[in-house]
Every structure is written in structure tokens, then in C-alpha cells.
Amino acid sequence: MSALTTALAGQWADRLARAGLCDPGQGLVACLDDDLAFSRPSSHQALVAACIDRLGVGCVILAPPAEPHRTILEFLAAREAPAIRPRDCETRTFFHDIPVIGEATPAAVVAALARRKGAYLPGVGILAHGALSPEQAFVTVSSVAFAGFVKFFADHLAAARAGTLDAAARTAFAAAVAKLPPPPTEVPPLARGPFADRESVLAAMAEAGRATVELGLVDSVFGNISYSLDGVLAISQTGAALDDLVGGIDCVPLDGSSCAGLTASSELGAHTALVRLDSRRAILHGHPRFAVILSMDCAAQDCAQRDACHVACPRERFVDDVPIVPGEVGCGPRGLVHTMPPALAADGGRRGVIVCGHGVFTMGADDFGVALADLCAIETLCRTRYFQALGTFPL
Amino acid sequence: MDQPSAHILFLDLATGACRREPLSPARRHADGGGRSLAGACFLAAQPDGAAGRFDAPATPVCLFPGGLAGYGLPGASFATLVGRSPHTGGVLTAAVPGGLGHGLARAGLAGLVLTGRAAQPNILVLDGRGARLIPAGALAGQGTRAVFAALAPWLGAVAVGPAGWSGSLLAMAVADGVHPVGRGGSGLLLAAKNLLAVVVTDGLAPHPAFVINPAKAGGTADSADVPELAGPADPAGPADAPGLAGVADPAGLAAARAAMLRLIDASPALAGPCGFGRFGPAALLDLTAGRRMLPTRHFRQTFFAQADQVSAPRLEALYAPRAVGCPGCPVPCRRVSATGAVLPDNDALSHLTALLGLADPHLAVAANTICLDLGLDPPGAAAALAFFAEVAGREPRPEMILDGLSALAREGAGATLSPLAVKGVALPGFDPRGAYGLALSLAVGTSGPDPWGGLCLAHELLRKPVATDRFTFAGKARAVFLGENVVAAAGAFGGCPYCTLAVGLEEWALAVAAVTGVPTCAGDLARLGERTVVRERLLNAQAGMDAAADQLPGLFFSQAGSSGDGINVAPLSRPDFLAARAGYYRLRGLTETGAPTDERASALELPCLR
Ligand SMILES: [Zn+2]
Numbered sequence A: 001m002s003a004l005t006t007a008l009a010g011q012w013a014d015r016l017a018r019a020g021l022c023d024p025g026q027g028l029v030a031c032l033d034d035d036l037a038f039s040r041p042s043s044h045q046a047l048v049a050a051c052i053d054r055l056g057v058g059c060v061i062l063a064p065p066a067e068p069h070r071t072i073l074e075f076l077a078a079r080e081a082p083a084i085r086p087r088d089c090e091t092r093t094f095f096h097d098i099p100v101i102g103e104a105t106p107a108a109v110v111a112a113l114a115r116r117k118g119a120y121l122p123g124v125g126i127l128a129h130g131a132l133s134p135e136q137a138f139v140t141v142s143s144v145a146f147a148g149f150v151k152f153f154a155d156h157l158a159a160a161r162a163g164t165l166d167a168a169a170r171t172a173f174a175a176a177v178a179k180l181p182p183p184p185t186e187v188p189p190l191a192r193g194p195f196a197d198r199e200s201v202l203a204a205m206a207e208a209g210r211a212t213v214e215l216g217l218v219d220s221v222f223g224n225i226s227y228s229l230d231g232v233l234a235i236s237q238t239g240a241a242l243d244d245l246v247g248g249i250d251c252v253p254l255d256g257s258s259c260a261g262l263t264a265s266s267e268l269g270a271h272t273a274l275v276r277l278d279s280r281r282a283i284l285h286g287h288p289r290f291a292v293i294l295s296m297d298c299a300a301q302d303c304a305q306r307d308a309c310h311v312a313c314p315r316e317r318f319v320d321d322v323p324i325v326p327g328e329v330g331c332g333p334r335g336l337v338h339t340m341p342p343a344l345a346a347d348g349g350r351r352g353v354i355v356c357g358h359g360v361f362t363m364g365a366d367d368f369g370v371a372l373a374d375l376c377a378i379e380t381l382c383r384t385r386y387f388q389a390l391g392t393f394p395l
Numbered sequence B: 001m002d003q004p005s006a007h008i009l010f011l012d013l014a015t016g017a018c019r020r021e022p023l024s025p026a027r028r029h030a031d032g033g034g035r036s037l038a039g040a041c042f043l044a045a046q047p048d049g050a051a052g053r054f055d056a057p058a059t060p061v062c063l064f065p066g067g068l069a070g071y072g073l074p075g076a077s078f079a080t081l082v083g084r085s086p087h088t089g090g091v092l093t094a095a096v097p098g099g100l101g102h103g104l105a106r107a108g109l110a111g112l113v114l115t116g117r118a119a120q121p122n123i124l125v126l127d128g129r130g131a132r133l134i135p136a137g138a139l140a141g142q143g144t145r146a147v148f149a150a151l152a153p154w155l156g157a158v159a160v161g162p163a164g165w166s167g168s169l170l171a172m173a174v175a176d177g178v179h180p181v182g183r184g185g186s187g188l189l190l191a192a193k194n195l196l197a198v199v200v201t202d203g204l205a206p207h208p209a210f211v212i213n214p215a216k217a218g219g220t221a222d223s224a225d226v227p228e229l230a231g232p233a234d235p236a237g238p239a240d241a242p243g244l245a246g247v248a249d250p251a252g253l254a255a256a257r258a259a260m261l262r263l264i265d266a267s268p269a270l271a272g273p274c275g276f277g278r279f280g281p282a283a284l285l286d287l288t289a290g291r292r293m294l295p296t297r298h299f300r301q302t303f304f305a306q307a308d309q310v311s312a313p314r315l316e317a318l319y320a321p322r323a324v325g326c327p328g329c330p331v332p333c334r335r336v337s338a339t340g341a342v343l344p345d346n347d348a349l350s351h352l353t354a355l356l357g358l359a360d361p362h363l364a365v366a367a368n369t370i371c372l373d374l375g376l377d378p379p380g381a382a383a384a385l386a387f388f389a390e391v392a393g394r395e396p397r398p399e400m401i402l403d404g405l406s407a408l409a410r411e412g413a414g415a416t417l418s419p420l421a422v423k424g425v426a427l428p429g430f431d432p433r434g435a436y437g438l439a440l441s442l443a444v445g446t447s448g449p450d451p452w453g454g455l456c457l458a459h460e461l462l463r464k465p466v467a468t469d470r471f472t473f474a475g476k477a478r479a480v481f482l483g484e485n486v487v488a489a490a491g492a493f494g495g496c497p498y499c500t501l502a503v504g505l506e507e508w509a510l511a512v513a514a515v516t517g518v519p520t521c522a523g524d525l526a527r528l529g530e531r532t533v534v535r536e537r538l539l540n541a542q543a544g545m546d547a548a549a550d551q552l553p554g555l556f557f558s559q560a561g562s563s564g565d566g567i568n569v570a571p572l573s574r575p576d577f578l579a580a581r582a583g584y585y586r587l588r589g590l591t592e593t594g595a596p597t598d599e600r601a602s603a604l605e606l607p608c609l610r
């Protein structure tokens, strides 16, 4: 039993490294079955063991963040303690804030993790717990890193606009930018459609999902993808890893004759709305970072909805030809299900739509090639526009 | 600080004697309300601490609104009914959906502790004139549809049907005319007190004078002229709740509410195009069918080829029902047709079709509607009919079903029930062989097999918060332990079990802290939930229940389900099940017989078992 648990812990430690969340060998995963197993020896073992014991959970991850996340989170933790407030929509939905732990004692760490799914311990790393499985903690680590990244760059641009940047912010920004991975230059070729049968659809979705994650256009546990064929929408399941979609796709009849979509992505409603409005069959949704960051850059200082851009922005906004729409996760009254599909289907079909503070939706007529290329191009465009916007302010 | 504080009302139905006790802040902090506080008051009110019969006059019945039930939070209006299980003599807790919890809380009540037995059937009315007992007259023994029509308009109500008066172990209380109230004989608890209904009506007084005087009660409810089933009264706005304790941090409560709504909106199972808000919980039938865990022909099979003929979308197409929900809920989950037929939820639909081997959607809807009218547990009744047919060596005949249900309601305590049960309660519409955490949670549930009790449907079927492998016991003991704590804590504050798919203890903690002004974190609430479950365990142990009560029927260990489509439905491994149960006992702080250890009881500030 214990060997199995150790292997499980090791697998998730490797996955932290593959996702770029930790440098190889740095993530510490602790899993409890009959015994407590660690992915590696560490000076923090006692701390993590205390968390497992006092929280009664099955798994705790301690993730010393890889760069640029370390620079970013250290800066945010110093500035925002006792808690980092995320600005992106998805993290705000599932995390209220990210506590900054004051000291590396079991009492302080347990107190933070009794409140929240994850927390940041300055100088050490992201801590997250999973009641059910290591995956739960992994999702939290991934969310904390994403939320920190988005907040850091979005806050920086806002401060530049407001003229309130200080020396520390400039230094941290320069350090983080120096460690940014370069934007992807080449989009891999994907299977060409139209696809005639279920099997080739599922294979194409798995391939496209993997490529989207590999290009860094979404973290594996987020985003979603679908393809409609013969009145059935094949769509990734909620919480499915986009780079491992085998067995993670639901086939949902578009005539509403089955509730098989109960386990589908929380954006099922948006995907089916799109299918009705737009004849393109392939839909891809990622969370490319600079598109998310730039979508939250609003120059309207006197806007009545200043703090509610993501749900109630009254303006028509664009990055070049790509519209930015408000909308929350899912199918509620303020959900993106009402705003994104008409915007993407407009003008005979746009190349993409950015949902404010959340992510990007793109489509392809018969396969995912164009959808992926557009997703990538929109991110590259937003990255360029972001630094151009900064360049207009004296550094 | 001139805030009204909630009161617990102690009422002796035999004498009409009544006293109020303010709920102390310490008590409120320790137990919240709802399931937890009701359990605490039930334990405290035991005659001499001894386990009596469920229908002994001294045995209390507790009806408590969730601790946050009056504040307009989404999916948070529930009350909980706690008494002794007619099946086991241990504890029976039943969630009461609808407006009753909301109404009780807004009337300034933290709970009702009912003892004694009235000389004649009564209705307990809470309204602008306070609390009154009204003789039920000819309404007692009538269908719940007539009862609710006669009581309308109400803010919330719970009532007993004919099955309760005949003493059937399948008697189920019904809330607001459409909601089943738990299983395991909830209707018998009220009937044992000679109480037909508890009703909260509109026009609540600022400081209700609790006048209980059955002898001089104002008139008999007249049932001669039964109007159409009227809906509940419109829930009052927040300003119109004179009895509700004030909110320490209104902005914090608004933020908590917004967070809860965001999570519900983001939940595919609740707000998605296939979710409960669109089709009701019967939406799950398509999943149990597709996963080959749909109990079929009295559990002899786990796959029902005609499932698509009776699915929730099919019922929706046939009936075009309107949605009915609890106050403040954004995903109303009950479906009522234009003629007042109540569409079945998942357990009812599953057992009224696949378990009987019948694929008639009209029959399922008619049967469910009759069950609610009779105050009869639909899945339990369907399981009994499926068992009769099996014993008789024939297939159930459609034309016998409705009569069979009426007969079950008439026969009372003598009726034979399905042995495929835990703690006397028939297993629900999820085959244990198809999800192992669920199997464990069905076995160890304190009041019987509740598929929502350990929250395993969330991760084993609905992939929330992450998916787990449904065909393994690994990690499931902990999942059930933690899941039970979450569900129990939510139940303490009025939480709907369905909404626990989306709303977690972090959000509940935000709301509790905002209302009470006491800093509260998710971990605190998990401990409150843990205390609640262990207290129920203590009540069961006091009643002499042991590990044998936490067992699944032998069939599930010896017979395979219906494999196919690449899904292998093997019998459960008994050693693996027992190992998982032992693991659960260790985490829960129970002895090998399933009783709380003195150590755990003391740590949770509960009395020790003698
Ligand atoms: Zn997204």
C-alpha cells in the first residue's frame, strides 16, 4: 500500500514540473493512505505532515514555484499580505482569496488551510490540500500560479496608467519579464476535418487539447473543447485535463433528449448556443494569459461599472478585431453563455472572442487547425499590445 | 444591542404546555441550527437519557430551521426533522425542503421540540397570532393534497398523509405539497404526536405570543370544500422578518451570497443545460443508465434498456411542467404539471421504472403523485412492490402498481418491505456496485442509505470538485468521512444537499461569520459537521445499533451487475468493503462496533456512551 502511495505522490510531483509550476524535483507531494508517503525527502516534511494530520485531508502539496511565478508571488505576497485577492474571473469564482502565511509554523499553515483551499508561504511556496485526491491540490496550485500571474501583470498596467508605479514594482516587473517564456512561434499541424465518425472526432479533440496545453494557451485543468457531428456535441467533461482527454469527453445530443451533459464542461451552454448561431463545428476555449490580462485593462476611469467589468461592462471593447465581452463562468443570469456566442458568431463568424478576465473562445469550420492558430495569434497579439500599452508610459 | 434572538419552543402536545428558551450565542456558535442543533436538543431531551420507542409520548420530535435559513441565501432554506427511527430505534434525521425552515427562522424560532401526544389530530400553526394548535378534524387521514390546499397560503408547511395514520413504515412527511421529507418513516414521527401538519403562515408578529390552548383553539379546519392545490405565499422581503436576528456584517453577507450564487451558476449539475435547475434531480437517471448503475428489476440487474423512455427530458417533453423551488433558490428542482401531478425525483423515478422493470413515464408520474398524496416514500414503496413481484416469481404488472401503492399505505406497519435495505430503508436509485464510495456511504449513513449523505455522487459521478475512480475503495473512507462532515455542516445552516455540489464550507463560513460577527472558517464548520455525525452515531449506539447496521445486503457481494459497453460491474468485494468501513470507523473515532469512542466524544464535547 505504502509503495503505491509513494508512487502516486511521485507522479503528481512530476506533473507539477511538467506543468511548469515547479522546477523538476522541487514539488513536494504528501499522500496519506494507511501511511503517509512523500514524493521526496524534504526539510518541510514535518510541516506538511502536521497539515495532513490536523486538517484530516488525504493530500497536501507544497510547490516552490518555478520562475516567473516565484518572483511574482513573492512580490504579491509582500505587497498584499495577509491575502492576495485574485482578479481573474475563474479564480474569483472558486477562490475567495489566497492567504499569505505569516510564518512557517504548523499552526500558521493549518490556520490558513482551514480557511482556504490553498495559500502562499513566502520564501517557501504554494501550499494546497486535497480532501479526495492529489489532483484537487494540483488544481489549486495551478490556479494560484495563474491568478498570481494575471494579477501581477494586470495590476502593473493599471498602476502605470494611474502613475503609481514604485521602484519595487518596477524591479519585480523587470525580473518577471526577463523570466517569461517566449511566445509560441509555431503552431503544430493538427488532423484535418471534416471528421466523419465519432472516433476521429475524439482523436482530433484529444490532439488539439494536448497542443493547446503544450503551447501554454491554457493550464491543463482548465479550458474546454467541443466538436459537433450529426446532432451530437462531443465536449470535454468538467474538470477534464485538456492534455489527457481520453475517456474525458461527453457526447451530448443537441436536441436535449438526454442529460448526458450533466458531467460536461461548465461552458456546455455556451458551446451549444454557439452551435446554433454559427455553422463552424470546432470550438476551442483556452485561458491564454495576456489575453486575460489585457481584457481587464480598461481606460475608462470614471466608468460606473469600474469594479464589475467582467460582468457588466457597458462599452463595446476590442483588441484590434477581437471583441471583449463580459460574462461569468457558466449559465447564470450574468453568464458568458449570453454574451460570448453572439459576439463570436457576429459578422459571419469572428476569429475569436475574449471573455473579460477569463479567456478566449475560437472556432474552426471543420477541424481545430484554425481554432488553435487563432487562439495562439490572439495571445501573441495581446502580448504585443500589452507591452505597447506599457511603452506609452515612461518607465 | 436590542436584537431579537431566536427562541427554541418546547411544546407538550398532550397538555398544551409551552415554554420558550432563548438560543444562547454559545449554543448557536457550537451547533449552528438545523440538523446539528436539532440533534443536540433531541439528545438533551431524551427521557432519562434512555432510548425509547419512536412513538412513546416522551420521545421528542425536533423540527429546526437551518441556522441561516431566514437570510435569503441560495439553497439555504431547509429545516431538519429529528426523531427516533421507527425502523431501528436509533436516530432519524430528515431534511425538510421548501419554505418551512425559512418561515420558522423568520418567525424568530430556532426550533421546535415537540413531546407528548395530543388527544386528537392537530395542526400546529405559527402565524401573526403566535403559535396555535388547531384540531385537524376531518382533514386528518386525507391526502396531503387536500391538506395543503386547506392550509394555504403558507410560507412553509410539512404534513402527514394517510400512510402516516395507518402506521406504515414507509410513511413520509411531505413539505409544501411537493417535496419528500427524507425517508425512513418521517411521517410516522409527526403522526405519533397526533400532529397532522406544521404550518408557518404569513403575517408574522414582531414578538409572537406563543399561546397554546387546544381546548379553546379557534375553529376546526374545514375540508369540505377542497380548493385546488394553492402555491405557497410569496416569501416576504428581508425587511419583513421581525423575528430574525440582525446581521453583524450586511456587506459580508451580500458577498457570501454572491459567492454562493456564482458557484451554483458555474455548476453543470445545478445550473447547466442538463442540470437540476432545468430537469430536476431526475436528470441523474441518464447518468446512472449510462454508467450501468441503474438498479433494475429489484437489483437483479444494473442496466435498463428502456431508460431513455422514462428519462427526465422525456418527462419534460410529455408534461411541460413548471418549476417549483425553495425560497431564494436559483435552480428550482421540483416539477409540477398543469394538472398538479408532481414529477418524480431521481430515486422515485428510478424505482418507479427500472426497479419495477416498467418503462411507462405516465405510470411513474401518476405513482409518484399518489405516493406524495398518501404520504408514502416513493422509492421505498416501489422497492416493496418490486420485492413482492420477485417473491411471487413474476414481473410487476403495470395495472397493479397504483392499487399496490394504496394498499401499502393502508396496510400500516404490517406491510412487507424490500430486504434490499440499510437500517430498514430501501436502497436508493444508485446501485452500490457502480460506485464504491457511495456503497460505503449508503452503509454507514446514520439514518439510512442517503445517496447525498457522504457527497460521493459529487466526485464518483459528477466529477466535482475532481473526479475519482468509482470502482475503487482506495481513499473512499476519508472521502465519506469528510463528505459527511460537509453535508452535516451545511444541514446545520439550512443547506440543500444538492447545492453542496457547488457551495462548500468556505462559502458557508463567510455567511456564518457575516451573520454572527464571529470569525468562522471552513475548518470550524467541518468540526461542527463532525460533531453532528458523531452525535447521531451516539444516539444509534444508545439504541443498541452496532456494525451490523452499517452493512449492505449480501446480494451486492455475491451477484454481479449488468456489465457491457466496456463497463465491468462486478460484485463488491466484502473484504475490501469491510476494510474501507474499518478505515471509516477509525477516521470517525468509532469502536469496532461503530460506537463513538469516549476519546472522540470528549474531544467533540459530546457525552460519552454509557
Ligand atoms: Zn474558461
Ligand SMILES: [Zn+2]
Residues within 6 Å of the ligand: A298, A300, A303, A305, A306, A309, A313, A314, A315
Ligand atoms: Zn470597463
